[in-house]
Amino acid sequence: GAVVSQHPSRVICKSGTSVKIECRSLDFQATTMFWYRQFPKQSLMLMATSNEGSKATYEQGVEKDKFLINHASLTLSTLTVTSAHPEDSSFYICSAMKRGGEQFFGPGTRLTVL
Amino acid sequence: TQLLEQSPQFLSIQEGENLTVYCNSSSVFSSLQWYRQEPGEGPVLLVTVVTGGEVKKLKRLTFQFGDARKDSSLHITAAQPGDTGLYLCAGARISGAGSYQLTFGKGTKLSVIP
Numbered sequence: 001g002a003v004v005s006q007h008p009s010r011v012i013c014k015s016g017t018s019v020k021i022e023c024r025s026l027d028f029q030a031t032t033m034f035w036y037r038q039f040p041k042q043s044l045m046l047m048a049t050s051n052e053g054s055k056a057t058y059e060q061g062v063e064k065d066k067f068l069i070n071h072a073s074l075t076l077s078t079l080t081v082t083s084a085h086p087e088d089s090s091f092y093i094c095s096a097m098k099r100g101g102e103q104f105f106g107p108g109t110r111l112t113v114l
Numbered sequence: 115t116q117l118l119e120q121s122p123q124f125l126s127i128q129e130g131e132n133l134t135v136y137c138n139s140s141s142v143f144s145s146l147q148w149y150r151q152e153p154g155e156g157p158v159l160l161v162t163v164v165t166g167g168e169v170k171k172l173k174r175l176t177f178q179f180g181d182a183r184k185d186s187s188l189h190i191t192a193a194q195p196g197d198t199g200l201y202l203c204a205g206a207r208i209s210g211a212g213s214y215q216l217t218f219g220k221g222t223k224l225s226v227i228p
Contacts, residue, residue: 006156032214034216042220043202043218043219043220043221044157044202046215046216049215091154093156095156101206102147103147103204103216104159105149105156105158106156107156108155108156
């Protein structure tokens with residue numbers, strides 16, 4: 001199988017604080033991980049591609065200084081939402097790519113910024 | 115931007131009925147993946163189709179990839195209440211950085227009424 005975990009599953013924070021979300025591939029190594037954002041009743045929107053040992057590639061319109069991505073190892077990528085505001089409240093989902101291109105998704109992190 | 119049109123957006127049917135979900139694009143994808151997502155969870159991969167004209171069966175689910183690799187369909191036979199969920203298609207392409215990226219359709223929210 002291919003298991004991807006995310007932590008935390010749910011976080012509530014005050015406006016202006018930073019929040020870190022971890023994404024781990026538990027039973028395989030992933031040189032590439034992806035971060036998505038999903039608003040209610042909408043599909044997944046790719047935010048950035050995280051490559052192990054190199055800088056992340058951000059999609060158009062995604063602020064790299066606001067959404068910091070670190071892919072420190074072949075099994076871990078982190079997304080830090082800096083100075084979070086209520087409009088950053090969303091469901092953040094990561095995925096890890098296996099050789100061959102299949103992506104396996106984490107369970108998601110619900111972020112609520114008060 | 116490679117758009118993936120998914121239809122219908124909503125579908126409510128009686129238990130035992132058949133249904134088909136469509137995914138269409140003007141672009142060619144290297145592969146196409148179908149996912150199912152439960153509320154508050156990440157998408158779970160159902161199948162990946164790679165070859166034009168390919169047909170894959172997963173119990174009561176039949177997936178087809180168009181000959182030109184631009185479209186796909188998901189057919190469910192004798193739907194059960196347990197099939198209720200959000201079905202997402204995603205086209206895979208190789209990005210400029212050489213990694214696979216997924217473009218998601220908007221999803222089909224299926225409700226199967228007992």
